[in-house]
Amino acid sequence: MNIINILEEIEKVDGEVYERLNPRRAAMKQFYGFGSKVALAALPLALGSMFKKAYGQTTTSVLGVLNFALTLEYIEYNFYQTGLNTPGLIPAGTPALAALTNIRDHELAHVNLLKGAITGSGGTPVSFTASQFDFTAQGNFNAVFTDYPTFLAVAQVFEDTGVRAYKGQAANLMGSPSVLQTALQIHSVEARHAAHIREMRQAPAGGGVTALRPWITGANDSGVPAAAANYAGEDNVVQLGINIPGLGFSVNASTAAFDEPLTMAAVNAIASLFIKTS
Amino acid sequence: MKSLQEQETELLYKESGILTAKLQRRSFLQYAGAGVAGAALIAAGCKKDHNNDNGLSTGVDLGSGDLGILNYAYALEQLEGAFYDTVVKSPYTNISPYELSLLTDIRDHELAHREFFKKALGTNAIQALTVNFSAINFTDRTSVLTAAKAFEDLGVSAYNGAGKLIKSADYLLIAGKIVSVEARHAALIRDLLSNGTFADNTVIDVNGLDAARSPLAVLSIAKAYLSTQINASNLPS
Numbered sequence: 001m002n003i004i005n006i007l008e009e010i011e012k013v014d015g016e017v018y019e020r021l022n023p024r025r026a027a028m029k030q031f032y033g034f035g036s037k038v039a040l041a042a043l044p045l046a047l048g049s050m051f052k053k054a055y056g057q058t059t060t061s062v063l064g065v066l067n068f069a070l071t072l073e074y075i076e077y078n079f080y081q082t083g084l085n086t087p088g089l090i091p092a093g094t095p096a097l098a099a100l101t102n103i104r105d106h107e108l109a110h111v112n113l114l115k116g117a118i119t120g121s122g123g124t125p126v127s128f129t130a131s132q133f134d135f136t137a138q139g140n141f142n143a144v145f146t147d148y149p150t151f152l153a154v155a156q157v158f159e160d161t162g163v164r165a166y167k168g169q170a171a172n173l174m175g176s177p178s179v180l181q182t183a184l185q186i187h188s189v190e191a192r193h194a195a196h197i198r199e200m201r202q203a204p205a206g207g208g209v210t211a212l213r214p215w216i217t218g219a220n221d222s223g224v225p226a227a228a229a230n231y232a233g234e235d236n237v238v239q240l241g242i243n244i245p246g247l248g249f250s251v252n253a254s255t256a257a258f259d260e261p262l263t264m265a266a267v268n269a270i271a272s273l274f275i276k277t278s
Numbered sequence: 279m280k281s282l283q284e285q286e287t288e289l290l291y292k293e294s295g296i297l298t299a300k301l302q303r304r305s306f307l308q309y310a311g312a313g314v315a316g317a318a319l320i321a322a323g324c325k326k327d328h329n330n331d332n333g334l335s336t337g338v339d340l341g342s343g344d345l346g347i348l349n350y351a352y353a354l355e356q357l358e359g360a361f362y363d364t365v366v367k368s369p370y371t372n373i374s375p376y377e378l379s380l381l382t383d384i385r386d387h388e389l390a391h392r393e394f395f396k397k398a399l400g401t402n403a404i405q406a407l408t409v410n411f412s413a414i415n416f417t418d419r420t421s422v423l424t425a426a427k428a429f430e431d432l433g434v435s436a437y438n439g440a441g442k443l444i445k446s447a448d449y450l451l452i453a454g455k456i457v458s459v460e461a462r463h464a465a466l467i468r469d470l471l472s473n474g475t476f477a478d479n480t481v482i483d484v485n486g487l488d489a490a491r492s493p494l495a496v497l498s499i500a501k502a503y504l505s506t507q508i509n510a511s512n513l514p515s
Contacts, residue, residue, distance in 0.1 A: 095473055095474050098474055099474050099476075102474075102477065102478070103477075105486070106477065106482065106486035107486070108486075109484065109485050109486030109487075110485075110486045112485075113485045113486065113487075163458045166454075167451070167454040167455065167458065170441065170450050170451060170454045171447040171450055171451060174442075174444075174447065174450065177442035178442070180441055180442050181438065181439070181441060181442050181490050182487065184437070184438045184441045184454070184457065184488075184490065185438050185487035185488045185489070185490055186486065186487060186488075187454065187457070187458060187461075188434050188437075188438060188457055188458060188460075188461035188488040189461070189477055189482055189486055189487065189488045190458075191457075191458035191459075191461035191462050191465070192461050192462070192464060192465040192476050192477040192482075192488070193465075193476075193477060194462065195461070195462040195463075195465035195466055195469075195476060196465050196469060196476040196477070199466065199469060199476075213380075213383065214380075214462045214463075214465060214466040215383070215387070215459055215462045215463075239394055239398075239452060239455070240394075240398050240448060240452060242394055242397050242398060244390055244394060247390065247393040247394065247397060248393070249386060249389070249390045249393075250386070253383065253386035253387060253390055254390060256383065256386075256387060256459070257386070257387035257390040257391060257394075257456075257459055258390075258452075258455040258456065258459065259454075259455050259456075259458040259459055260455065261451060261454065261455070
């Protein structure tokens with residue numbers, strides 16, 4: 001793919017293409033200089049919203065979704081980073097350290113990917129530092145960095161909520177196929193994280209929540225009453241108007257077989273508990 | 279079971295260049311669809327879509343458009359459902375009650391997906407497919423879990439790759455509701471094989487992204503486990 005040739009071809013039928021793209025000239029220059037893998041991966045996302053902008057479609061919503069996702073990834077990254085930096089929180093000499101490090105690294109990669117995509121599209125990425133977060137959620141989880149099972153419980157809620165958040169935005173990205181695909185590729189990684197955190201919570205050191213499964217059963221199986229809003233609606237058993245238990249499956253299997261979305265508003269209401277107001 | 283893994287690796291390897299390039303070209307078409315630029319783009323960058331000469335052009339026709347994608351998903355869920363049904367009905371040697379209960383859960387999810395698609399498609403549904411699991415040793419834990427891992431990772435990549443081909447927001451949401459459950463399965467199965475591999479660098483790239491495969495790439499792998507031939511040539515791409 002040669003982007004410059006393609007732009008030249010567009011120019012033949014749309015002489016104003018460079019004018020349309022003009023405000024994004026800085027972004028264009030970035031494309032030519034892109035070298036790192038992160039930047040290359042962000043390229044399709046960036047181009048997606050750039051063309052949208054040039055041709056007058058709804059860039060705002062795509063950028064809005066990307067910044068929404070970026071906010072969540074910042075929360076997750078800083079959460080794991082703080083946990084990994086807290087001496088004595090994560091049991092030494094267990095596989096937990098490697099697993100949580102791997103998850104932390106993914107969240108950071110998502111932060112960087114989304115930042116690059118937003119900047120490349122001419123948008124302004126939201127920005128957070130660790131000190132801006134309150135991981136006790138206004139006193140709901142006071143032991144979040146002193147009690148390992150609490151830390152894992154909050155981690156599970158973040159991951160399950162992240163899955164719901166991306167799912168809820170998929171339809172808003174349909175006009176930008178590459179952005180949609182990238183969002184889906186993040187979405188399933190968050191689901192893998194959620195499954196593993198749930199397994200970690202089953203272990204005695206992780207809290208011994210033996211009833212947990214890697215998948216979500218019913219409305220709120222987290223054992224965290226404060227997380228009711230995070231799981232609201234997960235007990236749905238009707239898909240496209242089809243009652244799944246009516247097909248011969250248990251209610252538990254019917255809820256677990258389908259994860260449910262959350263709206264941006266619902267996710268923001270939850271996320272706001274973790275972000276200090278000033 | 280090695281054959282499935284080998285095929286998968288080989289295909290991923292081939293695709294890493296070809297598919298990326300193709301996706302980017304296709305993306306351009308869709309980005310620019312808003313204006314007159316569309317025609318120019320076709321002229322500019324894009325060789326026409328690959329011809330389907332990979333053994334996926336005759337047989338049960340998945341159809342076109344969203345219904346084609348739903349039938350594609352239905353075919354994959356048939357495959358997964360049949361696999362786990364076999365596993366649960368004749369579990370591998372010395373299976374623990376805990377592992378059997380997890381695999382039974384997964385079996386139920388896959389069968390629920392299968393029956394859901396069948397019902398949603400109604401008269402548009404493809405026929406029941408005949409599977410071929412002769413490469414899998416169902417008495418051997420490693421053989422079974424290695425196959426399960428390949429099926430789950432493949433399923434995740436299939437839904438991730440199909441999302442952008444779907445025109446209906448409702449169907450896209452359904453795909454999203456299912457793919458994250460498949461990802462949970464994949465993580466669990468991987469951890470059963472080797473704890474901590476739920477999202478390792480054999481499946482997640484340096485940008486923290488899961489795989490995405492085109493329907494043809496997925497079916498090229500899956501067809502080894504199907505006796506019924508599939509015609510995917512009318513699927514959107």
